[in-house]
Amino acid sequence: MQSLGIDVLFKGNNMLRILGGLWVSVRISIISVLISIVLGLFIGVLMTSRNRVLRAVLRIYLEIVRIMPQMVLLFIVYFGTTRVFxxxxxxxxxxxxxxxxxxxxxxxxxxxxxxxxxxxxxxxxAYALGLNKFQVYFYVILPQTVRRLIPLSINLVTRMIKTTSLVMMIGMVEVLKVGQQIIEANRKTSPNAAFGIFAVVMLLYFIVCWPISRLAAALEKRWE
Structure with a gap:
């Protein structure tokens, strides 16, 4: 075990620190996903609007998100707002x-x-039954949409959990940052600590994301 550097995890409270850093990543992901689901439902409906200007604006928003790296957005929000505003x-x-x-x-x-x-x-x-546009969306379309969305949104959760590793770049002490701190503190006594620490971090990400991924696959198969 010592040759792999895993022994470092059992020194002091290193393992608890790693788990605490993992919880930071999971917490950010859960809060972000819950808010994103609510706002995304609204934005998604607007994306189907017949208003070309509105659709064009939302399309530009979507393309910006897809093209711009999350790290750049983090720097803009964290450092930019402080300096400019x-x-x-x-x-x-x-x-x-x-x-x-x-x-x-x-x-x-x-x-x-x-x-x-x-x-x-x-x-x-739905229109033949006498429902108006709002009722059609609220009682007929949205329930079916939400049912189809659940497996897809669960996959988004796993992507967010993995992407939260970027927050270490703005000084947040999440699981990767904790791992780096432990490696630096034990650089001389455990030169192979990097392998053991990052292997455990990878395993923890897998333990968190794999059940979520399996749940998404099961729901998708059940509701096909």
Whole structure:
């Protein structure tokens, strides 16, 4: 074990620090996803609007999110707002803002695709029953959309959890940052600590993400 550097984890409270750093990543992901789901439902409906200007604006928003690296967005929000606007935003709030900005666009696109995949006959049948446009969306389209979205949104959760590793670049002490701190503190006594620490970090990400991924696959298969 010592040759792999895993023994470092059992010194002092290193393992508890690693788990605490993992919880930071999971917490940011959960908060961001919950907000993104709510906003994404709204944005997704707007993406199906017949208003070309509105659709064009939302398309530009989606493309910005897809093209711009999350790290750049983190730097803009965390460092840029402080310098330009004089607003002091904590690293965690900055991370949540960036992930919500990203997650809302991704969720909105998923909602748009789910709404578009619903057969036209569903709309026609609802209108034939005397429902107005709001009632058609609220009682017929959105329930089906949400059902199709659950597996896809769960996959988004796993992507967010993995991407939260970037927040270490703005000073947040998450699981990778803790790992680096432990490696630096034991550099002389355990020269192979990097292998053991990062192997355990990889395993922890897998333990968190794999059940979520399996749940998404199971729901998708059940609701096909």
């Amino acid at each position: 004089g607003i002091n935003i904590s690293a965690e709030i900055s991370a949540i803002l960036v992930f919500v900005f990203w997650g809302t666009a991704e969720m909105g696109d998923l909602v748009r695709g789910s709404i578009k995949s619903i057969p036209v006959i569903q709309y026609e049948s």
